[in-house]
Amino acid sequence: MAFQFDTETQLTEQSPGEWSLTLSDQWNIGDNPNGGYLLAPLLRGLSTLSPHNDPLSVTAHYLRPGSGNASALAHGSLVRSGRNISTLRGSLEQAEKTRVEVLAAFGTLGAGSDQAPQVSIPAPEIPGPDQCRSRSGLEQGVELAIQNRIEMRIHPDQAEAGAAEKAETSGWIRFLDGRQPDPLGLVLFADAFPPPIFGLLGKIGWVPTIELTVHIRRLPAPGWVQGEFVTEDLHDGRMIESGRLWDSTGALVAQSRQLAMLLTPEG
Amino acid sequence: MAFQFDTETQLTEQSPGEWSLTLSDQWNIGDNPNGGYLLAPLLRGLSTLSPHNDPLSVTAHYLRPGSGNASALAHGSLVRSGRNISTLRGSLEQAEKTRVEVLAAFGTLGAGSDQAPQVSIPAPEIPGPDQCRSRSGLEQGVELAIQNRIEMRIHPDQAEAGAAEKAETSGWIRFLDGRQPDPLGLVLFADAFPPPIFGLLGKIGWVPTIELTVHIRRLPAPGWVQGEFVTEDLHDGRMIESGRLWDSTGALVAQSRQLAMLLTPEG
Numbered sequence: 001m002a003f004q005f006d007t008e009t010q011l012t013e014q015s016p017g018e019w020s021l022t023l024s025d026q027w028n029i030g031d032n033p034n035g036g037y038l039l040a041p042l043l044r045g046l047s048t049l050s051p052h053n054d055p056l057s058v059t060a061h062y063l064r065p066g067s068g069n070a071s072a073l074a075h076g077s078l079v080r081s082g083r084n085i086s087t088l089r090g091s092l093e094q095a096e097k098t099r100v101e102v103l104a105a106f107g108t109l110g111a112g113s114d115q116a117p118q119v120s121i122p123a124p125e126i127p128g129p130d131q132c133r134s135r136s137g138l139e140q141g142v143e144l145a146i147q148n149r150i151e152m153r154i155h156p157d158q159a160e161a162g163a164a165e166k167a168e169t170s171g172w173i174r175f176l177d178g179r180q181p182d183p184l185g186l187v188l189f190a191d192a193f194p195p196p197i198f199g200l201l202g203k204i205g206w207v208p209t210i211e212l213t214v215h216i217r218r219l220p221a222p223g224w225v226q227g228e229f230v231t232e233d234l235h236d237g238r239m240i241e242s243g244r245l246w247d248s249t250g251a252l253v254a255q256s257r258q259l260a261m262l263l264t265p266e267g
Numbered sequence: 268m269a270f271q272f273d274t275e276t277q278l279t280e281q282s283p284g285e286w287s288l289t290l291s292d293q294w295n296i297g298d299n300p301n302g303g304y305l306l307a308p309l310l311r312g313l314s315t316l317s318p319h320n321d322p323l324s325v326t327a328h329y330l331r332p333g334s335g336n337a338s339a340l341a342h343g344s345l346v347r348s349g350r351n352i353s354t355l356r357g358s359l360e361q362a363e364k365t366r367v368e369v370l371a372a373f374g375t376l377g378a379g380s381d382q383a384p385q386v387s388i389p390a391p392e393i394p395g396p397d398q399c400r401s402r403s404g405l406e407q408g409v410e411l412a413i414q415n416r417i418e419m420r421i422h423p424d425q426a427e428a429g430a431a432e433k434a435e436t437s438g439w440i441r442f443l444d445g446r447q448p449d450p451l452g453l454v455l456f457a458d459a460f461p462p463p464i465f466g467l468l469g470k471i472g473w474v475p476t477i478e479l480t481v482h483i484r485r486l487p488a489p490g491w492v493q494g495e496f497v498t499e500d501l502h503d504g505r506m507i508e509s510g511r512l513w514d515s516t517g518a519l520v521a522q523s524r525q526l527a528m529l530l531t532p533e534g
Binding site for chain 1: 324346349354356370374385478482499505524
């Protein structure tokens with residue numbers, strides 16, 4: 001069976017390091033594709049240039065919003081390939097304008113020895129998916145087409161905007177069509193939860209990402225992925241959002257951090 | 268008065284977007300310059316290409332160690348300049364090999380309204396600089412030439428490697444010659460403290476940075492800068508180190524995160 005996330009991030013090679021594709025509008029939040037979705041085809045292209053398969057560190061700068069239901073070009077190049085790490089650069093372009101610029105390190109997940117020292121962050125205890133609330137397909141007049149592709153459950157204490165004491169979002173996420181999580185899926189999930197700042201301040205504006213860095217830490221086990229996202233630092237209209245994802249066994253599988261703008265109607 | 272950090276990160280323009288320089292060996296940790304020091308001349312060059320002065324988000328991938336007391340070339344280009352944010356790309360090269368690859372967003376610090384909502388992380392209470400311990404110029408046979416340039420004081424409870432219950436380093440940092448902190452100095456300071464993993468596991472190996480992202484949050488006030496660095500996530504021989512810097516007024520001025528390898532002699 002072909003899963004939506006795979007068919008809708010497919011590439012056609014045009015020349016070495018250049019691919020054409022069509023972005024779907026089914027991963028949109030409002031008028032534009034989710035930032036994590038924009039990265040998936042680009043990372044797929046980069047992985048074909050790299051002797052190492054797994055994205056370990058992905059930094060994306062969002063220069064302009066992307067457009068769903070529209071063609072795109074992905075460009076990539078291998079900056080350096082070392083024994084353990086390959087470094088790659090890439091960009092995603094639509095209508096002759098760069099939308100996303102990426103710098104990434106690829107390596108091999110799961111190749112470490114079990115004897116090596118480990119430190120980890122346990123998954124916080126939250127109500128299970130069935131005790132959490134579904135995110136509706138519409139928020140404040142903004143249509144969330146992405147709800148046609150991913151299923152998300154939000155902690156019942158955080159489901160009301162502006163009601164929380166701190167800027168935190170936690171819950172569960174998975175693909176709607178039964179596709180299991182993998183590193184590309186984790187990059188998507190790291191940018192898919194509602195901005196935690198909405199929990200504290202209400203839905204006071206629009207939160208465009210300037211830069212997102214995702215660190216993939218482990219190959220995820222099948223099942224729901226648990227997420228926790230916090231904003232502890234908002235200043236000058238810009239904020240840092242830090243996130244963590246755990247797989248269904250409770251293992252930490254990704255960490256993320258993004259710098260975003262908080263654009264309020266008052267300016 | 269010319270300060271060491273400024274004279275030792277000076278550039279000579281060769282052509283638009285290309286600069287020559289000489290790296291000093293006085294910022295070395297062991298045989299190689301500190302990673303934050305390598306970024307300073309490159310960011311200086313990038314800032315001349317940007318209509319926005321201040322680095323807001325800097326991601327550096329370390330492809331190969333740099334060499335002190337040796338010439339280098341810095342390359343940079345403006346990817347996009349928007350109203351609030353400019354995105355730039357750059358690299359630092361020595362002996363015809365790329366050492367560092369950078370993707371950065373520049374903007375304007377301090378331009379926000381005081382009426383806008385704010386969330387912040389207060390500086391943790393730790394003993395003052397005079398109650399902390401100086402870092403010695405030599406650690407396990409590794410010479411820390413950087414101690415000729417920056418003064419660092421480590422929390423007395425953390426000054427012994429392997430004695431701590433968690434992987435945390437906190438303390439104070441400033442330039443030795445009286446230069447006051449600024450965004451470039453904060454990028455340096457974000458990569459200058461001893462790896463927190465040493466506190467937990469002892470100095471068990473070498474910790475090369477794969478990727479470092481620094482977010483500068485405010486223009487720092489003069490005086491000591493307080494730092495706190497933690498590693499909560501070590502797996503497969505790779506770890507995430509997260510850091511925060513506060514200025515002498517207690518304001519959060521930078522956050523950092525890096526992915527590093529832990530290379531132990533046993534392999």
